[in-house]
Every structure is written in structure tokens, then in C-alpha cells.
Amino acid sequence: MSKEIEPTVQDYDGTNSPAPRKPQRTWKSYVWDSLDKSPEERRFLFKLDLGLVTFSCLGYFIKFLDQSNLNNAFVSGMKEDLSMLGNQYNYATTLWTVGYILGEIPSNILLTKIRPSIFIPSCQIVWTVLTMCLARVNTVHQLYALRFLIGLAEAGFFPGILYMFGSWYGKDEIAKRSCIFHVTGAIATMFSGYLMTAVIGLGGKGGLKGWQWLFIMDGIISLPIAFASFFMLPDFPHNTRAWYLNESDVTLSKKRMELVGRAQRQPYTKAKVLKIFTRWHIWVLPLMTMQVFGGGAGGVGQPIFAFYLKAHKNPKYTVAQINDYPTTTSAVQVFATLLYAYISDGPLNGARWPVMLFSATLSVVFWISLAIWNISEGWRWACYILVGQVLALVPLTLTWANEICSDDNEERALVVAAINDWQYIIGAWLPLIIWQQTDAPRYKKGMPTAVVFSFIVIGLILIIKSLADRDQKKKQNARYQLETGLSHSSPDSEVAGESK
Template identity: 45%
Template sequence: MGERAPSIAPSVASSTPSSSWKGWLWDSADVSKEERRFLLKLDFTLLTFGTLGMLIKWIDTSNITNAFVSGMKEDLNLYGNQYNYIVVAWTVGYIIGQWPSNFILTRVPAHIWIPFLEIGWTIFTFSLAGAKSYSAMLGIRFVVGLFEAGYWPALYYILGSWYNKRELAKRNGILQSAVSIAPIFSGFLQAGIYKSLNGHAGLAGWRWLFVINGIISLPIAILAYFCLPDTPGTAKPNWLFSEREIELARERMARVGRTPEGKPYSAKVILSYFLSWKTVLFTLIFTMQPFGSQPFTAFVFWLKAHNKKGQPAVYSVAQINEYPTIGNAFTCAYSLVAVWVSDGPLRGRRWPIIIFSNLIAIVVFVLLAVTPVFGPFSHRAPLYIVSSIGGSMVPLTMAWMAELISDNAEQRAFTAAAMNTLQYTFTAWIPLVWFQQVHQPNVTAGNRAAAVVAGFNVIVFATIAVLAHREKLQKKQNHELAPPPTPSDLPSPIISDGDEKKVHLGVNTVEI
């Protein structure tokens, strides 16, 4: 048999923009059957366990506020700013655990590391129900924060390791929706527990919420060990993903220039991350994030402040817990619309919606600062409800970061942790300065500061857009815009039953 001339066949891994309205609604509608099946399995495992884990953890985070206004303050005899210090204790643990956790994640498989964090978190969440004093609550919240530290940045890092540009923002948005939905669950859950379980088995209603939180979390942690996928660079064939599907995942990421883990850490390498404009500017954005979320936290205190001692309650405990969930629902819905529009009609551009949302946030914060604090519900409450519109851009911001740092997995993991670390570093002190509990809901100065910071965010996001555009033009001039995958990035050759070899080369399948 003579030597066969090479022929080219399209790869099954698609990287083309959505070509139909169905593709805009859900990207897998425009890909091959094999890739569609792979994405379905990936979504089912990664998004299911990621969203459930995020949901439970943010329920716990919002539970502290709900518990405080539903009996914890009186039971533990909390006074002054002790509520703020309990929040800070969790924040300090969260800050300390960020970078170590993401460094470990690039070396330890995700299906081992994340369930370990989950189980530790569950044990100490149970302990919150038994706290008998302010000091006990302070210490336990610190340890809960320590175990929770790695979860959020780890999930965003893993998502950025599996999905391409037309897919990533939607998945980020679905994951982040748990953050908005959690307080809705928490508010109604706390209201239901207060009515039905308060005093049952000798436990106050607010304590039961932590018990239920732990009960829900434990099976999720156990199932994650068997179902949560590792990154394509570290994944091995198992009962869920075949060798071919892992090869397909690596091929997809090679096509968009996203490199796997494996680069060594050193002091010089880590210093280069600090000097990268991408790491610096995205971290700077998240540093200011607490100013965008704090005005909404005043809503629950605003409702509670209407109830005066010795007078009939204006708002019941149930209403105080339930009304703020309207704001969480708005944030969730707006965020999902934003990521779908960004992935679809805007064809992956992130900055237009991000900048627009921050401009709206400026207007809202200014109105919160200049209008009367105790105006009518119809005047003040809508401002609180939409005040997190700038903060709802987290999924798009994380997607943008992952796409701009596609060529360095370690820097991407480092930057995700840096963004969250600095965010919570500022979260630790901003409420103590600008949004003190003793001043709630009269935090006009904080609302003014939030408006200024939102304006600063617009400038930083615009700077990122300009620098990213310049970098893209430079790569295009240097013919580096879509570099071919290196041999280490390529999937293993697949040998057919016949006498020809088929080698997957990222973009094409070459018959030799």
C-alpha cells in the first residue's frame, strides 16, 4: 500500500461563536453530539455540587445576621459592636485561608481538597448551634471562615479550567446565583424555624438554623468526593468521564490558549504575579467590593429600627427576615440576564454591562445618601433592593479575569485568591468604619463613600478594557493571538483499529 496523503477533518471541539438563537440561550446547542454530551455531564457534576456548596455556605453567612435579629443578640447578651466583631472573626479566618488553599488546589486534586474543606466546615457549623457565649461564637466563626476560605475561589478557578469564552460567564452566573438565592432561603427558613422550632428540644430557633445547615452540608461533601471533577490538567478517567472526554476537555482548553497546571512556584514567579497589571487591577476592583454590598445590609436594620420598645411592632420578625429577600432576588435575576447577554449578543464582551451596572450603582448610592433615611417604604426600600447592582457583576468580572489570564493556570489561581483575599480584608474593617452597627441604619457617610468607590470602579474597569484591547492588538501583530497548543497540552494520540493513525492536534484531526 502506498503512502497516504494527509487529509484534514474538523475537530469535535467547537470554539466558534453561537450561530443561532438556541446557541445564545445555551451554548451546547451549536456543538457536536459528543461535545454536547460531555458538557451535559460536566454541568451536571460541577455546577450541581458547586451551586449546592455555595448555597449552603452563603445561607450560613446570612444566617448570622438573621440569627442576630431573631434572638441571638438577647441569648448571648451581645452589645455594642460585638455583632461586627463576630463577622470580622469569620472574615479573618477566611482571609488567612485563601492563598494557601488555592496554592494547594493546583497540586492536590479538587475532588479530594474541596470535600476535605466541606467536612471541616460542616463540623464547626454544627458547633455554632451550641455556642453559649460571645467568645465561643467568636472562636467558632473564625474556624468556619478558615475552612470556607478555599471554596469560592477554588470553584471559579475550576470553572475557568473547563469552559471556553462562550460558556464561562453563564456558568459563573449560575454559580454566583447561589449567593443571591441563599439569603432568600435563609430569610424564609429563619422565619419558619422561629415559628415552628423555637424552643424545641431546648434550642432557640436561631440555633436550629445552624443544625439544619450542617445536616444539609454533610451529604453534599461526601457526594462531592465521588462526583466533583478535577481540572483537565489533573483529571484521570473515572466512572463519570472517559479518557476520550478528558482528551476533549484538554483540546478545548488548548484551542483558547488556556494552559494546565504544572509551572513551578518560586519567590520570583509569585512576585511577577504582583507586578502583572491583570492581577493588580482585578484585585483592586475586588478590594473595593465591600463598599458596593454594604448599603444593602442596612435594609434589615432599617426595618428593625422602625420597631420601638414599648410600642406595637411596625414590622414582625418574619417581615424583617423576608423583605430583604426581594433585593436578593433582584440581584440574582439581573446577574443572570447580564451573563446571558454578555455570552450571547455581546459575543463575550464583558466590559459594557459591567460599566453600565456600576454607573447605575452610583445613582442608587447617591439617592440613599441624600434622601431621608426614614422615608416611606415605597421611597426607601426600592433603593435598598437594587443597591447591589454593581456587586452583581462578580460572575462577569471573574470570567473576564480567567480569559485574560488564560496562559498561566497558577497566576489565574493566585489572582482568584488575591481578589477574594483583599475583598475580605477590606470587609473586615469597612463595616467598622463606615457602616457600624451602632449607627445603623443611619449610615449616610457610608453611602456617600460607596458612590465615590463605584465611580472609581468605572475608571478601573475602563482601564482594564483599554489595556486588554492593546494587548490583543499586540498579539495580533506578533501572530500570537491564537497560539498552537504545545505537545504537553495535547491529548494522547488515539490509534485506530485500522492501519492508519489519528492524532488529535487541538484544532484539527490529522490522518497520517
């Protein structure tokens, strides 16, 4: 039996002192994690949440609002006005994806060198202006060009914010905040449908159609949030200049990250790059994003529910119903994401894999039902709506990656970006094959493929858990040997051993 080692952190004068002990957990922490912490830490987290979480959520809201509006515009008159034929809708979404892919990893690498409070709001302003330009497109080729540029501008936001969360929050805090951040995208998707219903009546005013007014209104909502983000995003603990954090808050934030083992910034050296690419993290964790083919690319990213309603003849649904009813899928995503986060942070004490396994198993049931197709109408609607719960896997996967890679800041930034990038790399071409608009609403290739990918995700969750447990045991053994003098290995050799 290994002896428990007293944890220490390094003070800023170079000496070691005992790390602050966590108070014993009470029921209050299951309501919100900071309720069990010291008054000083509660005040710090309250201010950090107001700045970082609030404006991350607002930023993700406008990102998804500007991203998902194409779906609503397409089924509300854009298709006819631009004479979009065949799979041209798929091409427009694919070009957005290509731009997103090209920009994502470079953006997250830049965030290790440039202040997020400058880089991220600048990107927000660019994609907002480009979104407003969509109101004046006259041809599908103009649409293609703008969607590519919007994807390029939006690329750094989502993985960048998750990287920032991993730089500020501990294991009992990060999943809830990551999931709250993530569900604002679903809320934006819902809002976009309601906004389309509201602005359709503006059609004809100012010489613009209703769908054109949607892009204008998106920009009016987005620009103030983008400008405010320059003043509210706090950068990182080592270089923050946030006006709402005092010197005591900054010192506390640094000690908190030392306590949970989050490494500080280091230069990209040949040894570091070699270490990153010889560990399993960069190769295995991005594969988890295959869940997007069982969830995102089929259930939400591709508007299969809206296309089903548009193709339905008896009864025939109105434009408002086609935009409004699919928002229930996003509502389920919001509820499931928050529920899984609370269960993971709370009763499961930071374990991510059990709720992820549960979510992936549910998705198998829903996709098998839709693949069968000849099911009751009530159950079909239930499957279209409930399949949204699988998107809760996205923030949980990124949370898990933040924790697994916590001992290397640059690896964490690269892996988080790679996870998000890989889903879009595959999403750039797979929907053109299995989710073709011309196959709607039955999608004879898409539904069965989603079933297969859902089973693969279940296997990947179990593999990642096994690998992470193995690494954790190696770290514990190496630390025990170092502290007890049973090994002559140094911290440097321990790190080298972990990279093998």
C-alpha cells in the same frame, strides 16, 4: 492589514493539526451555548455541567447558608440571648473575614497541587460541623472563635471553583456558568431567611432556642452535599478521574482548552513568580473588588435593610417580616446576575465590561438616593432591594480575570484568589468604620462612601479594558510576526515580552 492565521492545536503525538472550527452562530446559542456545538461536545458539556456546575452550586448554597445564618440568628433572638452590645455583631463578622483572608490564597495555591475532589469536600465537612457547634455557644467570645474557624474553612471554596471553571469552559460558556454558580449564594441568603421563619417555632424543643435550631438545620442540609462532592467534582482535565467522563471526553476537554489558549500546570519557579508580579494583572484586577463596598459590604454583606426594618416603629415589623422582606434584595441579585451573564456571553459575544459598567452606574443612583435619605418610602424600599444587582459584578470580574490570565495557569489561580481575597481584606476593617451597627439605619458614613467607591469602580472598568486591549494587540502582532517570518523572535521571547 494583518493576514489571518489558520489556528492549530498540538496533538498528543507532538504534531500540529488544524483546530476544529466553530460552527456559525445561530439563535439557539443565545438560549444555551452548547446547542450550536457538535453532538459529541454537547454530550460532554451536559455531563460536565451535571457534575461540576451542579455540585459547585450546591456547595456554594451550603457555604452561603452557613455564612449568612448569623444575620438571621442575630435579629431572631441571638442578640438578646448572648447579650451582644455595641458593635459586637460587627466584630463577629470581621473575625469570619479575617479567617477567610488568611486561608484564601494558600487554598488556591494548594489547588494547583491537590485534587479539588479531595480538598474542597473536606473543607465543606469542616465548616459544616463548626456551624452546627454555633448552636451551643453561650458567650460572644465562643461565637468569635467559631466564626473565625468557619471563615478559615470556607476560604478556598469560591475562588477554587472559579479557578476550576476556567480550567474546563471556553469564552462563550464560562460567564453563564460562573453567574449561575454565584446566584446560588443569593438563593441561600433568601432560603436562610425563610428557614429562620420556619424553625422559630421549634424554639423550646430539645432545650434549644429557635435561632439555635437554625444552625442545626443548616448542618443537616449541608453534610450530605459535602460527602457527595467527593464523588462528583471532576478535578482538572489533565488529572480527572470523574466516573461520568470517558476517555473521549477527557481528550476533548484537553483540546478545547488548547484551542482557547488555557495554559497547563507548571511548577512555581523564580522566573514564573517574577513574571506574575511584574504584570499588571495581579495589581489592578483585585482593585475591581471595591464594588463590594458599593454593593456587598453595604447592600448584602451588612444587613442594612433588615436593620432598617428592625428600627422602624410605625409600622413595627414582625421577626418573620424582618427576615423575609430583605430576601427580595437577593432575588434581584439572582435575576440581574443571570441577565448580565446571558447578555455578556450572548449578544455581546463575550464582552464583560459593558454590562459591568451599566451595573456600576446603576449602583451610583441607588447609593446617592440612600445617602440623601429624605426620599419617599417607596423609593427607599426600591433602593434597598435593587442595590442587590451590583453583586453581579463579582462573577463577571472573576470571569474576566480567568480570560485575561488564560495564558498562565498558576497566575490565573493566584489572581482569582487575590481578587476575592482583597475584597475581604478591606471588608475586614472598613465595615467597622462606615457600617457600624450603632449607626443603623441611616449610616451617615457608609452611604456616601459607597457612592465614592461606585464611581471608582466605573473608572477601573475602563482602565482594565484599555490594558486588556493593549495586551491583546501585542499578542496578535507577536503571533503574526512569528507566523510570517517577519521577526526572529521565539515563543519564549514573546512570553518574556508580555511580562514586561
